Amino acid sequence: MKTLFLFFAPVFLFISCSKKVSNGLSDTTPPPGTNSYIITNYGASTNLLDNTSFVQKTIDTCSAAGGGTVIVPAGTFLCGPVSLKSNITLKLESSAMLKALPYNSYPGAGTSTVTSFINGNGVSNITITGTGIIEGQGAEWWAAYKNDNSIARPSMIRVTKCTNVNISNITIQNAPNVHVSVERLCDTVNITGLTINSPSNSPNTDGIDTWAPNVNISNCNISDGDDNIAVDSYSSNIHIKKCTFGTGHGCSIGSYTSGVHDITVDSCTFNSTTNGIRVKSNRGRSGIVQNMSYSNITMTGVTNPIDIVAYYPKTPSTPTADSAQAITSTTPDYMNITLKNITVTGSGNAGIIWGLPEVSISNIVFDNVQINASAGMKANFVTGAVFKNGSRITASSGNAITTYNASISGINLVTGAPQ
Numbered sequence: 001m002k003t004l005f006l007f008f009a010p011v012f013l014f015i016s017c018s019k020k021v022s023n024g025l026s027d028t029t030p031p032p033g034t035n036s037y038i039i040t041n042y043g044a045s046t047n048l049l050d051n052t053s054f055v056q057k058t059i060d061t062c063s064a065a066g067g068g069t070v071i072v073p074a075g076t077f078l079c080g081p082v083s084l085k086s087n088i089t090l091k092l093e094s095s096a097m098l099k100a101l102p103y104n105s106y107p108g109a110g111t112s113t114v115t116s117f118i119n120g121n122g123v124s125n126i127t128i129t130g131t132g133i134i135e136g137q138g139a140e141w142w143a144a145y146k147n148d149n150s151i152a153r154p155s156m157i158r159v160t161k162c163t164n165v166n167i168s169n170i171t172i173q174n175a176p177n178v179h180v181s182v183e184r185l186c187d188t189v190n191i192t193g194l195t196i197n198s199p200s201n202s203p204n205t206d207g208i209d210t211w212a213p214n215v216n217i218s219n220c221n222i223s224d225g226d227d228n229i230a231v232d233s234y235s236s237n238i239h240i241k242k243c244t245f246g247t248g249h250g251c252s253i254g255s256y257t258s259g260v261h262d263i264t265v266d267s268c269t270f271n272s273t274t275n276g277i278r279v280k281s282n283r284g285r286s287g288i289v290q291n292m293s294y295s296n297i298t299m300t301g302v303t304n305p306i307d308i309v310a311y312y313p314k315t316p317s318t319p320t321a322d323s324a325q326a327i328t329s330t331t332p333d334y335m336n337i338t339l340k341n342i343t344v345t346g347s348g349n350a351g352i353i354w355g356l357p358e359v360s361i362s363n364i365v366f367d368n369v370q371i372n373a374s375a376g377m378k379a380n381f382v383t384g385a386v387f388k389n390g391s392r393i394t395a396s397s398g399n400a401i402t403t404y405n406a407s408i409s410g411i412n413l414v415t416g417a418p419q
Helices: 002-023 052-064 139-147
Strands: 035-038 068-072 075-079 088-092 096-100 118-121 124-130 133-135 157-160 163-168 171-173 180-182 187-192 195-197 208-210 215-218 221-223 229-231 236-241 251-253 261-266 269-271 275-280 288-300 304-309 333-354 361-388 392-395 401-409
Touching (some): 035 052, 052 088, 304 361
Parallel strands (some): 133 171, 163 187, 195 221, 208 229, 251 275, 275 304, 361 392, 361 401
C-alpha cells in the first residue's frame, strides 16, 4: 500500500497543475464575465490615427473570456466601426471620447455600403454606458451627402436582432446619420440618460429610431436635425418618458408605420422643436396604427405642436384636392389616440389632424389640453374627436378649429372654449 501511495501522489499533483494552466485562472481571478479590459492594454493610444483593430481586439478578448467590461479610459481615441459581442459592456469613462474616423478614412465612405460605428448583430446582454462621449465627425458626411444623396452614412450605434440591450448616460454627438438605431428583431431595449446633439440643419440625424417592440426610452436630452425620436414599423410597447427635446422634428411615429401600436409618451418637454406630437405616413407605408397615449407634456415655441397626418411628405393643398382610393393593407388607419394634461404656448398653430378621404382618423381624446397659438387647428377627415376636462384652444386669429368632414365634440369650433 505504501508503494501505491507514492505512485498516485505525483499523478494527482500533475493533474491539479495541468487544470490551472489550461483555464488560465489563478485562485484570485474573477469568474468569466466579470473582468474589465482597458483598450490601452491592447494597443489603443490617443496618439494613433486609427485604433479600430485594438478596440476590436479588446472586445474579442473580453468575449473569449465569457464577457465583461471593455473600458475606454480618459482621452480621445480615433476609431472605425467595431462590433459588440454577447455579454459585453462598453464603458466610456469620464473625459473619454471614442471618435469616429474622419470621412476620408472611414471604411466605405462615399459608397452605397457603410458599417455603423458601434454595432451589434444577433447578440444579447450588451450595454453601452459611462459618462464619456461618442463623436461622429458628421460635418464632412453631411456635406458629401448634400452633393450626392446616394451615399450611405453610418449610424453611431446600431443594434439588429439583439435582445437585452442597455444604453445609458453617454453623450452622442455629430452623427453622420442616425445617432441610435434599434433595428428589426430586437427585443427588450432600455435607453436612458442619453445626451444627443447635432446641428439643427444636419440631414437625417434622428436621435433614436425604433423598428422593434419593447423599447423603453427615458431621461434623454435630444437636439438634432431630424426626428428627435422616430417610432417606425414593427414598433410596439414603446415607452418614452421624462425626455427633453430641443431642435429637431419632434417625437414622431413614422413615416413607416406597419404594425405600430401601444405607444406611450409621458412627462416630456419640447422647447423650440419643429413638431411636438407627430404621426406621419402615406398609403404605401402604413396600416392600422393604434393605442397611442401622450400625457403630462409641456411645449414651448413648438412650430407644430400636434401634427397627425396620413400623408407624407406633403399634405394636399386642400381637403378636396385628393380623391378616395381603395383601402389596402398599407392604408394609414390611425385610431385610439389620447392626449392628456398637455400645455402648449407660443406655437405658430394649434395643430393639424388630417386623415384620408377613404379612412378617417378616429377616436381622439383631448383631456385637459391647453393650447395657445397664433392660428387655430385644422381637422380634416376625423371621426370621434372629443375635447373634455376643460380642454381649450386659444388662437390669436381665426377660428379655433377649421374642419372638413370631421366630427368634433366638447369644444366651440370658433372660440375654442370648452362646451
